[in-house]
Amino acid sequence: SGLKYTEPYRPQYHFSPGENWMNDPSGLLYHNGTYHLFFQYNPAGIEWGNMSWGHATSRDLIHWEERSVALLARGYPDNVTEMYFTGSAVADVNNTSGFGVDGKVPLVAMYTSSYPVSQDLPSGKHIRTEQQSQSIAYSLDEGETWTRYDAENPVIHNPPSPYAAEFKDFRDPFVFWHEDTHKWISVTVLAAIHKIAIWSSENLKDWSFASEFGPYNAVGGVWECPNLFQIPIKGHPSAKRWVMVLGLNPGGPPGTVGSGTQYFIGDFDGTTFTADPGSIYPGNKSANWMDWGPDFYAAASYNGLPDGHVVQIGWMNNWQYGAMIPTSPWRSAMSVPRQLSLEVVNERVTLLQQPHHSWRSVVHHQSSKHSWKAVSKGSTRLCSPGKAVNIDLSFSDHDSDHSLASTFAIAVHASSDFKQETLVGYNFTSKEVFVDRRHSGDVSFDKTFASLYHAPLSANADNRIKLQIFVDWSSVEVLGGQGEVSLTAQIFPDGDATEARLVSDGVTRNVRLEINRMDSAH
Ligand code: FRU
Numbered sequence: 233s234g235l236k237y238t239e240p241y242r243p244q245y246h247f248s249p250g251e252n253w254m255n256d257p258s259g260l261l262y263h264n265g266t267y268h269l270f271f272q273y274n275p276a277g278i279e280w281g282n283m284s285w286g287h288a289t290s291r292d293l294i295h296w297e298e299r300s301v302a303l304l305a306r307g308y309p310d311n312v313t314e315m316y317f318t319g320s321a322v323a324d325v326n327n328t329s330g331f332g333v334d335g336k337v338p339l340v341a342m343y344t345s346s347y348p349v350s351q352d353l354p355s356g357k358h359i360r361t362e363q364q365s366q367s368i369a370y371s372l373d374e375g376e377t378w379t380r381y382d383a384e385n386p387v388i389h390n391p392p393s394p395y396a397a398e399f400k401d402f403r404d405p406f407v408f409w410h411e412d413t414h415k416w417i418s419v420t421v422l423a424a425i426h427k428i429a430i431w432s433s434e435n436l437k438d439w440s441f442a443s444e445f446g447p448y449n450a451v452g453g454v455w456e457c458p459n460l461f462q463i464p465i466k467g468h469p470s471a472k473r474w475v476m477v478l479g480l481n482p483g484g485p486p487g488t489v490g491s492g493t494q495y496f497i498g499d500f501d502g503t504t505f506t507a508d509p510g511s512i513y514p515g516n517k518s519a520n521w522m523d524w525g526p527d528f529y530a531a532a533s534y535n536g537l538p539d540g541h542v543v544q545i546g547w548m549n550n551w552q553y554g555a556m557i558p559t560s561p562w563r564s565a566m567s568v569p570r571q572l573s574l575e576v577v578n579e580r581v582t583l584l585q586q587p588h589h590s591w592r593s594v595v596h597h598q599s600s601k602h603s604w605k606a607v608s609k610g611s612t613r614l615c616s617p618g619k620a621v622n623i624d625l626s627f628s629d630h631d632s633d634h635s636l637a638s639t640f641a642i643a644v645h646a647s648s649d650f651k652q653e654t655l656v657g658y659n660f661t662s663k664e665v666f667v668d669r670r671h672s673g674d675v676s677f678d679k680t681f682a683s684l685y686h687a688p689l690s691a692n693a694d695n696r697i698k699l700q701i702f703v704d705w706s707s708v709e710v711l712g713g714q715g716e717v718s719l720t721a722q723i724f725p726d727g728d729a730t731e732a733r734l735v736s737d738g739v740t741r742n743v744r745l746e747i748n749r750m751d752s753a754h
Contacts, residue, residue: 237754241559241706241724244620245594245753246548247296248565249286253278255554255564256457256530257545258285259321259341261375263536267293268375269545269566270341272318275301275308278563279555282308283315283346287375293543293569294590295753303341303369303378313351317364318404318457319343321375322436322535328416329436331370331379338370340436341378342418344403345386354382357389360398365389366405366420368436384437391422392429392441402429404457407436408535413502417442421478423454428478430460430505443504445476448512450494450519452483457530460500464540466575473574473581474500476507477522477544479530481551485521485687489680490552491529493522497574497581510580520583524687525667525719526550527707528567542572543588548707548720553678558724559706567720568702568709577716584715587702595622596749604743607640611650612734619645619730620750623701625656628742629691632661637738642745644703644732645672645725654723655735656710658689658697665689665699665712665719673725687717696742704750 242248252274259270266289273286285303288296306314321341324331331338345367347359359365365386369378381387391402401423410417410432418431418439426447431439446455459477477495484492497520498507511520522531523546531546546567549557557563569588574581600615607627623642630636641657643650655668664686669675675682689712691697702709710719732747 237752239560240727243565243704243706245294245591245750246565246568246704246707247288249273249562250298251561252276253280253563254286255280255549256318256547257532257566258318258343260532260534260545261321261323261339261536262534263323263337263339264374266291266374267534268321269296270302270321271566273301275304278560282312283317284308285316285341285343289375292590292593293588294594299376302375303343313347313349315346315348317344317346318530320406320532320535322407322409322416324436328434329370331372333372336372338372339375340368340370342366342368342405342407342436344405346403353385355384357386362400364400364403366418381437387437388418388420388431388439392444395422401454406459406532408461410502415502417460417502419458419460421455421458423456426451426455428455428458428476428505430503432502445505447516448496448507449516450480450483450492451516453481455480457532459531459533460505461533461542462500463542463572463574465581466573468576473497474505475572475583476505477531481529484526485524487683487685488526490526490550493528493531493546494519495522495583496520497583508581521687523718523720525685525721526552526683527722528718528720533572544570544572546720548722553681556677557722558674558677565707570718575714582716585711585718586715587700587711591622591702591750594751594753596751599746599748602745605741607734607736607740607743609637609736609738614732614734614747616730617644617732617747618749619703619705620752621703622748622750623703624699624746625701626696626698626744627740629695629697630660630741635739636660637736637740640734640736640740641668642701642732642734644701644708645723645729646731646733647726647729648731650731650733652725652729654708654725656699656701656708657735658699659686662686663688663690665710665717667708667710667719667721669721669723672723673729675724685719685721687712687719689713689717
């Protein structure tokens with residue numbers, strides 16, 4: 233690309249576009265040994281606009297190559313008449329769509345057409361100003377170039393009845409192949425009324441309305457970017473559950489402002505998604521949070537992976553301040569890919585997230601390991617690990633006791649005087665893992681940014697607290713325990729904030745720490 237990826241704050245092993253604005257992953261597809269990442273993209277600037285689908289590919293989910301724009305807003309740049317909002321992509325291996333010719337497998341993208349002005353389309357359909365409808369396009373060259381299905385688009389013109397055609401926030405189709413019923417399923421949102429509308433099709437072109445789901449749990453803002461997939465329960469080979477993930481904006485987890493992601497565990501029969509009773513909290517009082525931090529949104533899962541494998545990527549930003557973050561000439565990065573699994577923990581089916589193993593290929597060979605029987609009260613300086621690191625930190629849990637710590641943390645991206653630092657730690661009293669970015673660097677661009685975020689986490693079977701921490705030039709991601717909680721937060725530290733230390737307000741016992749420097753994936 234010619235770009236060096238050495239600008240201030242540039243992510244080293246998280247995907248970010250060379251330049252310009254990016255938001256949601258819009259089509260995560262594994263096909264023929266290649267991971268495709270399509271994303272919401274403005275080809276003309278570092279704020280949202282001219283929404284098109286950018287494209288990057290990878291063989292391993294960590295080294296990415298940005299490719300030319302896959303779907304460029306219609307009429308761009310002079311007179312945009314259709315933008316391509318969030319959607320998804322599939323490989324139509326049986327050529328159900330008939331788009332395949334000469335034995336080529338068509339890749340089919342389904343996206344929201346957002347029309348700024350009223351118009352009559354070639355398909356004969358009339359579009360109202362600001363209408364959102366669902367359309368498709370296909371590629372016969374592994375995603376390089378796309379042909380829109382202009383003859384019939386949009387393929388889902390209006391929300392299902394009884395919702396009036398005037399209802400405009402209808403978007404974000406997530407398509408997948410449902411093996412049991414041998415049909416394509418598309419999951420969309422009726423954003424403002426907190427409903428999911430599910431559709432089915434035999435050919436990706438003709439869709440029938442199947443059912444709706446919601447509102448449940450968190451409804452603080454609009455519902456967006458739904459995702460539905462099946463995962464086996466570990467240790468119970470024949471038991472599988474379905475998981476529905478969706479974004480809400482605003483109305484994220486307690487203590488955050490802006491965007492958040494929640495999920496439901498349940499069952500899907502090809503028509504209806506039914507959430508397990510344990511997944512629903514009456515009175516919209518609570519939610520199952522996919523991530524407890526401020527910067528994990530519009531999470532989507534890969535199509536085309538082997539059965540039972542679910543890998544998810546989220547947009548590592550927040551609509552609250554997304555357009556103000558101090559990066560240039562790009563804005564936004566994606567989270568590390570996360571492998572999801574279900575496991576019975578304390579008699580409850582629990583969703584776990586682990587980093588996809590791809591990160592190991594960019595670990596610098598030098599890593600440092602430490603262990604302490606006890607870390608005493610105060611500050612323990614570590615040798616400067618730099619700005620892109622992977623950290624494994626674990627220690628014994630304990631109940632409150634005046635000689636023992638009530639909080640213990642590792643500070644990363646610290647300046648040499650430690651006036652600037654980001655803390656990742658544990659509160660033994662509230663049993664919460666936290667990320668504190670109040671003094672993380674540039675926090676000036678938004679009044680809610682300088683905050684502390686927390687997530688409930690209890691010790692594992694041997695009474696230890698375990699944290700996996702991914703630090704990049706402008707982010708921290710924390711996975712707690714076996715991955716039952718995650719916390720993702722952007723930070724904008726000074727370029728020379730490369731130090732680290734442990735900070736404890738009492739004794740913390742049996743501490744084990746491993747720090748791996750991460751190389752650039754560029
Ligand atoms: C979520 C979202 C989607 C929409 C897209 C537009 O981040 O608002 O609902 O399709 O962004 O870029």
